[in-house]
Amino acid sequence: MSTAEMSTTARTGAISIRNVTKIYDPEGVNVLAVDDCSLEIGAGEVCMIVGPSGCGKTTLLNAIAGFHSLTFGEIRLDGEVLCDERRPLASQGADRVVVFQNGALFPWKTLGDNVAYGPMVQGTLSKAEAREKARHMLAEAGLGDVAEKYPGEVSSGMARRAEIVRALINDPKVLLLDEPYRAMDALTKSIMHEALLEMYDRTKVTIFFITHDLEEAIFLGDRAVVMTTRPCRVKTIVNVDIPRPRDYHLLSSEEFRVLVEEAKDAVHEEALKAFEAGERELA
Amino acid sequence: MTGSPVESVSGRRSEPPRGMALFAYRAGRMVRTTGPYLTVLGIGAWLLLWWLFSEVWYLPRFEKMPGPVAVLSDLFARDPFQGISIFTDEYYEHIWVSCRRILFAFCIATGVGVPLGLCMGWSVQFRHYTFPILETLRPIPILAWVPLSILMFRGFEAPVIFLATLASLFVTTLNTMLGVQSIDESYFRAAGCLGSNRWQIFRHVVVPGALPFIFTGLQISIGVAWFSLVAAEMVSGDWGLGYLIVDAYMNNVTVPMVIGMITLGFVGWGTSVLVRIAGNRMMQWRTRALALEGR
Amino acid sequence: MTAVSDMVQGAGVVRKRTRLQRLKDNRKLWRGIAAVVIALVFWEVGSRWDQWFGFTLPFIGLIPPPTDVAVAWMSVLPQPGYWESWYLSFKRVLAGFLVAQLVGIPLGLALAVNRYFREFFFPVFEILRPIPPLAWVPASLIFWPTNEMSIAFVTFLGAFFTIVINVLGGARTIDISLLRAAQSMGATQWDMFWKIVLPGTLPSIFTGAAVGMGITWEVVLAAEMISGGGTQGGGGLGFFIWNSYMGGSLPHIVVGMISIGIAGYVSSSAIRWLGDWAMPWRRLF
Numbered sequence: 001m002s003t004a005e006m007s008t009t010a011r012t013g014a015i016s017i018r019n020v021t022k023i024y025d026p027e028g029v030n031v032l033a034v035d036d037c038s039l040e041i042g043a044g045e046v047c048m049i050v051g052p053s054g055c056g057k058t059t060l061l062n063a064i065a066g067f068h069s070l071t072f073g074e075i076r077l078d079g080e081v082l083c084d085e086r087r088p089l090a091s092q093g094a095d096r097v098v099v100f101q102n103g104a105l106f107p108w109k110t111l112g113d114n115v116a117y118g119p120m121v122q123g124t125l126s127k128a129e130a131r132e133k134a135r136h137m138l139a140e141a142g143l144g145d146v147a148e149k150y151p152g153e154v155s156s157g158m159a160r161r162a163e164i165v166r167a168l169i170n171d172p173k174v175l176l177l178d179e180p181y182r183a184m185d186a187l188t189k190s191i192m193h194e195a196l197l198e199m200y201d202r203t204k205v206t207i208f209f210i211t212h213d214l215e216e217a218i219f220l221g222d223r224a225v226v227m228t229t230r231p232c233r234v235k236t237i238v239n240v241d242i243p244r245p246r247d248y249h250l251l252s253s254e255e256f257r258v259l260v261e262e263a264k265d266a267v268h269e270e271a272l273k274a275f276e277a278g279e280r281e282l283a
Numbered sequence: 284m285t286g287s288p289v290e291s292v293s294g295r296r297s298e299p300p301r302g303m304a305l306f307a308y309r310a311g312r313m314v315r316t317t318g319p320y321l322t323v324l325g326i327g328a329w330l331l332l333w334w335l336f337s338e339v340w341y342l343p344r345f346e347k348m349p350g351p352v353a354v355l356s357d358l359f360a361r362d363p364f365q366g367i368s369i370f371t372d373e374y375y376e377h378i379w380v381s382c383r384r385i386l387f388a389f390c391i392a393t394g395v396g397v398p399l400g401l402c403m404g405w406s407v408q409f410r411h412y413t414f415p416i417l418e419t420l421r422p423i424p425i426l427a428w429v430p431l432s433i434l435m436f437r438g439f440e441a442p443v444i445f446l447a448t449l450a451s452l453f454v455t456t457l458n459t460m461l462g463v464q465s466i467d468e469s470y471f472r473a474a475g476c477l478g479s480n481r482w483q484i485f486r487h488v489v490v491p492g493a494l495p496f497i498f499t500g501l502q503i504s505i506g507v508a509w510f511s512l513v514a515a516e517m518v519s520g521d522w523g524l525g526y527l528i529v530d531a532y533m534n535n536v537t538v539p540m541v542i543g544m545i546t547l548g549f550v551g552w553g554t555s556v557l558v559r560i561a562g563n564r565m566m567q568w569r570t571r572a573l574a575l576e577g578r
Numbered sequence: 579m580t581a582v583s584d585m586v587q588g589a590g591v592v593r594k595r596t597r598l599q600r601l602k603d604n605r606k607l608w609r610g611i612a613a614v615v616i617a618l619v620f621w622e623v624g625s626r627w628d629q630w631f632g633f634t635l636p637f638i639g640l641i642p643p644p645t646d647v648a649v650a651w652m653s654v655l656p657q658p659g660y661w662e663s664w665y666l667s668f669k670r671v672l673a674g675f676l677v678a679q680l681v682g683i684p685l686g687l688a689l690a691v692n693r694y695f696r697e698f699f700f701p702v703f704e705i706l707r708p709i710p711p712l713a714w715v716p717a718s719l720i721f722w723p724t725n726e727m728s729i730a731f732v733t734f735l736g737a738f739f740t741i742v743i744n745v746l747g748g749a750r751t752i753d754i755s756l757l758r759a760a761q762s763m764g765a766t767q768w769d770m771f772w773k774i775v776l777p778g779t780l781p782s783i784f785t786g787a788a789v790g791m792g793i794t795w796e797v798v799l800a801a802e803m804i805s806g807g808g809t810q811g812g813g814g815l816g817f818f819i820w821n822s823y824m825g826g827s828l829p830h831i832v833v834g835m836i837s838i839g840i841a842g843y844v845s846s847s848a849i850r851w852l853g854d855w856a857m858p859w860r861r862l863f
Contacts, residue, residue: 092472098476100472104472108492108494108566121474121478321698322697325700411605411609415611416613422840423835424795426800433823434823514710514796517804532720544713
């Protein structure tokens with residue numbers, strides 16, 4: 001685990017996924033979504049999970065976050081068992097915060113109140129303190145002007161950034177991102193990437209990032225883990241030894257393209273398989 | 284797209300017009316379209332036809348109906364020919380009685396229906412037990428309850444309020460339940476992974492998330508409340524607009540009947556506007572986002 | 579992990595459960611049945627309270643117990659008069675409903691398609707719409723020569739407004755890109771109307787029909803109770819209820835209520851079934 005060793009101090013947020021299997025049972029039909037999948041993610045690592053749509057990546061994320069149970073295997077966070085066969089559903093907690101595919105800022109709260117929500121409900125800060133801290137963190141992320149606006153009033157890029165701030169205000173051990181930039185155009189995406197990297201450089205939180213965009217994976221990640229199509233297993237792991245901080249000039253560099261090429265064949269093969277299977281995506 | 288901010292030459296965003304300026308801007312645009320003229324023309328044509336049919340040509344069947352002139356002259360007469368005008372106390376007594384009944388019915392139905400619907404939408408187990416009972420009762424038309432409600436609640440007031448409440452209750456409860464079910468799963472998950480407990484999820488996700496549906500339901504609910512109120516007042520009543528209409532019919536005076544109908548239309552429309560305004564107030568987040576989309 | 583590979587080979591394996599097992603596992607069904615049974619028991623006990631315990635409970639004590647209702651129902655089932663009430667009510671509902679559809683759907687589509695027509699006609703429609711249908715009953719009794727015609731008219735009005743509003747709303751929300759796509763493939767105005775506007779409006783037409791059907795039953799019932807009572811032997815389920823009320827036969831009132839509930843349920847199921855049949859692409863959801 002070269003990347004795990006790379007992380008300097010004894011930070012928290014190491015995830016180990018051991019022999020995880022997930023079988024869905026809708027309407028009496030067993031569907032194997034994740035099959036005997038094992039992965040070690042070091043503390044402070046940016047781990048990118050790449051795979052075709054509907055391959056079961058999200059299932060893995062749901063098991064870590066505690067939205068879905070797993071069928072076999074276990075998941076540990078910093079050595080503590082989150083879920084295993086005896087307790088298949090992990091408890092939901094603010095140490096693992098999720099940023100959702102379609103965005104889940106509460107549309108009925110202003111961006112400021114959205115960000116203040118976590119500390120407020122956990123009771124770690126009073127309402128006023130939480131608001132103050134939220135305002136401060138939003139300003140740090142360049143969103144100070146829109147703190148009083150509702151999510152419906154700002155661009156999707158701003159909303160997504162605010163959602164990441166809403167996750168980070170809780171000081172999570174792990175940030176779980178589920179294709180957060182899926183619906184964005186390439187230009188907005190690159191701005192979002194730089195903003196995320198900037199936030200990562202400040203916090204060094206462990207990031208579990210699901211995507212189907214290979215370039216995104218190489219650009220952001222310490223490692224890009226290519227998954228097979230359903231059932232989901234680890235196919236190959238591409239180590240990205242490009243130093244941080246990174247910026248968009250990297251996209252046109254030779255080493256970046258070499259890494260993308262390295263992973264492309266594997267991803268393409270799986271995408272083709274998924275396309276031919278033609279199954280509807282699982283929830 | 285009137286609400287979108289305009290990029291001015293200097294690159295700074297100029298604020299969209301507000302208040303009077305916005306009103307003047309919209310009015311200015313409106314008079315340049317055909318809309319207002321055709322509207323006036325349409326209403327005019329309708330009144331003219333009604334007048335010609337019933338008061339000039341005395342067409343068969345129409346001759347018995349009061350024309351617009353007869354209705355309007357009576358409505359605004361200090362000394363109305365057929366007993367009801369805007370200067371008689373009786374007129375306002377009828378309106379007041381009906382409105383009071385609607386207010387009671389609507390408040391009871393909302394007070395019971397919204398919490399019930401929220402619980403039904405939120406807890407699967409609770410829904411499994413209560414929904415079938417609701418669904419067995421719902422196909423029975425509200426008006427079929429009239430005789431039973433007269434037997435159950437003595438007097439004039441209680442049966443009428445009961446019927447209006449019952450009608451609203453079904454609508455409010457079902458819409459609230461649908462509202463909770465319509466909330467995207469990811470909001471529950473987001474609230475969960477940010478560390479909320481069950482009560483906080485209810486308070487911060489379930490209630491505000493269901494609000495749009497609740498208010499749609501309340502709009503329908505006040506409509507059906509008026510619907511059943513009129514029916515109930517027509518069958519058993521001593522006061523109220525429904526009673527006014529049926530009483531006029533019984534006494535062979537047609538003008539108060541039409542006045543009653545028009546008044547019902549206005550008052551019913553007014554109450555539903557009130558509900559809509561309340562909804563927009565409580566859902567600023569939605570109103571503002573919709574305004575940006577030019578709706 | 580031999581256990582896994584034993585259980586699951588490949589991506590999808592059907593685990594067979596018999597129909598009986600599935601019925602047994604259907605928690606929702608059993609809970610529903612339990613709830614309805616408990617409600618019936620409460621009703622029975624509540625309304626028999628004064629027989630058993632000597633004093634009458636408020637409200638519930640004044641209505642007949644379900645067993646009495648069942649007995650009364652059994653006694654009316656063989657009577658032809660009871661079935662004639664069904665027939666008369668159904669006839670009235672269908673007549674008013676069909677006429678409202680025939681007038682309302684074209685009108686709604688016309689309002690949606692032609693802006694000038696909408697600006698001319700819609701305000702009048704909006705002025706008349708908030709007047710509850712039943713408020714029209716006396717006026718309609720004066721206007722139309724027979725009772726039957728005035729019932730039909732009020733029934734028509736009740737469904738008409740809902741249908742028009744739904745059709746108009748549905749037709750206006752059709753995705754404009756569908757129309758553009760058709761246009762780019764050389765569709766004529768007529769094609770676009772039949773192939774896009776009409777099918778695109780179908781969901782709202784059926785929503786409107788379902789709501790309209792409910793209102794129609796309400797109106798028919800009220801009209802039967804208000805006008806049919808007594809004169810000309812109007813008949814119908816509403817009259818059945820009213821007659822039982824006048825005759826002081828409480829269980830028969832409830833029998834009438836349940837009958838009309840079943841009738842309403844049957845008609846709205848028919849509309850739902852028709853909707854599924856007419857819109858096969860919606861069955862997916």
